[in-house]
Amino acid sequence: MDYLPLFFDLKGQSCLLVGGGDVAQRKALLLERAGAIITVVSPEINAELAVLVESSGGELIRGDYQSGLLDNKVLVVAATDNPVVNQQVHQDATGNNLPVNVVDSPELCTFIFPAIVDRSPLMVAVSSGGKSPVLARLLRARLETLIPAYYGQLSEMAGRFRGKVKAKFKTIRQRRAFWEQMFQGPIAEKMISGNPRSAELMMEQALSDEVSDEPAVGEVYLVGAGPGDPELLTFKALRLMQQADVVLYDRLVSPEIVDLCRRDSDRIYVGKERSNHAVPQEDINELLARLALEGKRVLRLKGGDPFIFGRGGEELETLAAQGVPFQVVPGITAASACSSYSGIPLTHRDYAQSVKFITGQLKNRTSDLNWPELVHPNQTIVFYMGLHRLQHICTQMIAHGKPEETPVALVQAGSTPQQKVLIGTLETINEKLKETPLSPPTLTIVGEVVNLHEKLAWFNEAVKSDNHALMTAEE
Incomplete structure (x- = not known):
């Protein structure tokens, strides 16, 4: 954090504005709206600025800046095109422990003017720390459309x-x-x-109305956090994230998404890795119910979609049995995200007319799947949690009739800046994985649609370069 966001109460306070042009006028408008008493000093002062200052009870000084003008001021703004004057104003103000802003010179500022969405008394301020004012203004324009008058x-x-x-x-x-x-x-x-x-x-x-002394039963929000990119969250997910008292989140939920939850919420990590569960699933189920029965609003935040290999149904069964109300918010599942962000359509008229989502890890820790069904042509097969059983998956598919040259894609950390894509076939992908190791979460996509990856890959130029290097090595 380069700057601590603060809001000044300037009503009736004396502020000095050095400069008399259009830029100074824009700053004067903000100061006047905040109720400040403005003193403007400049050899030349435009007519509109002069009218604004005089009509609001301020003072006009047509002349050069002098350090004595800082006396009894609480805030200083320099808006001149003279770098010598700007430097002097900064030096004098900081020497007197006065907050100072020198327009377009972040290095001379002890405070900055943010882009403002004004719904007084509700105010929203957006700042880039002086690094990209235009970007801050564009974001403010978007917020203007989202925040009703x-x-x-x-x-x-x-x-x-x-x-x-x-x-x-x-x-x-x-x-x-x-x-x-x-x-x-x-x-x-x-x-x-x-x-x-x-x-x-x-x-x-x-x-x-009467208020009951008995704590009301709370509610559980089972929310899909998507694959990792915060911009893929739904509006409803974000709203519930902002109002939950307690957050239980998984390993696959990115830190950027957890940070979007309400700041003062209690956060409990309940992530699970293979053979390493921070909290056993049964305990998670009971914890959700107990917290809600205490009257809390509980956010259960899961990577991807909670109803696609997310064990969300198991958790809700416990809640339903104990009379705990709940809501479910779908999320973008890993198959959709990884395929989209790697340029691999899950279906395509020329290659695949259906798609199957398969877990590579069953409840009894086997991969005893219906292999004859999975080797049919003209379909895409997506394996979740299958990286550690990749050799077994490829062997079984080939053994049950799938051609060895069938394309395979491994997508690690899909939709995030850490995304990596490895392309091979049922015959070659395991050797390629040894040469270029990947780690969970990694999704496996099997089918002819993988051939479209090179043509349709679009996400992240750095990722594209990495993928090109991998494909060159393959050739």
Whole structure:
């Protein structure tokens, strides 16, 4: 973190703005909206800036900057095209322990102006630490479309009722649950529809209802986190991640995705590797139920999709048996992600009219599969958790009639910057794996569609280069 995001209360505070052009005017607009009293100093001051400053009770000084102008100021902005003046303002301000911003000179700034989404009193600030202001503005533009204008009114109303809510609900958990229900329920809908009076009446009614001393049963959110790329999360997954009290997450959930969960949530790692389970599955099932019965909102975050070899069904059976409510949010499964990000369509009219997802590890730790069914032509077979049994898989497929030259792709860490793709055939892939070792999570794709990899690979130029090197070595 290059800068600590803070919000200044500048109402009635004296600020110095050095510069009199268009850039200075833009900074003056922000300062004026924050309620600051602005002193502008510059040999020349444009007319619009002058009107803005005088109408807001500020002071205009047509002349050169002097260090004495810093007296009794709480914040300084330099917006000139003179590097000598900018350097002097920075030196004088830091010498007086005053926060200073020199426009377009991050090295001379002790604070920076973020790109702002203004839904006062709700404010969202986006910053690149001065490294890419244009990117920050583009992100702000996207946020502008996602944050409705009524959020400001909703925030104002919440402020008016905050004291009453605190008096009624004695615990932080109760207050948080009330506010989340208010912000996402019919009260917010009234505000959206332009009926703030009805929204306030509904708030009053909600606060007059009796509060039970018994803790309510919580809920479990079984959420698919996808293959690793945070941008592949669904909107619903992200919303539930932001409101859960406790997060139980797997080994295959990337740190970037875990970081998107609510900051103050309790996080419990329950990842499993082959022959190394941090928490046995039965204990995970019971832990989910116990936490929810304590009244907590519990996020069960699983890599990929929770219902595709994710044992999500086993967990929900336990919850259903104990009367715990739950929701399920699908995620992008590894087969879809790895195939898409490696340029291998799972189906294609010329090569495969069906696809099968197979686990390479059964409950009894065998791979006793229906091999005759898996060697039919014109289909794609995707093996999950099959890397350690790759030799067995290839041997069995060949033994049951699949041609030795059938293409095979191994995709490690699909959709992430660490993605690697190894291409071979049922006959050659094991030797290639010895030459270029991969590690779990690695998906195995078998079928003619693998031939499209070289033509359709698109993800990550560095990955493409690595793959090209691998294919060159193959040739």
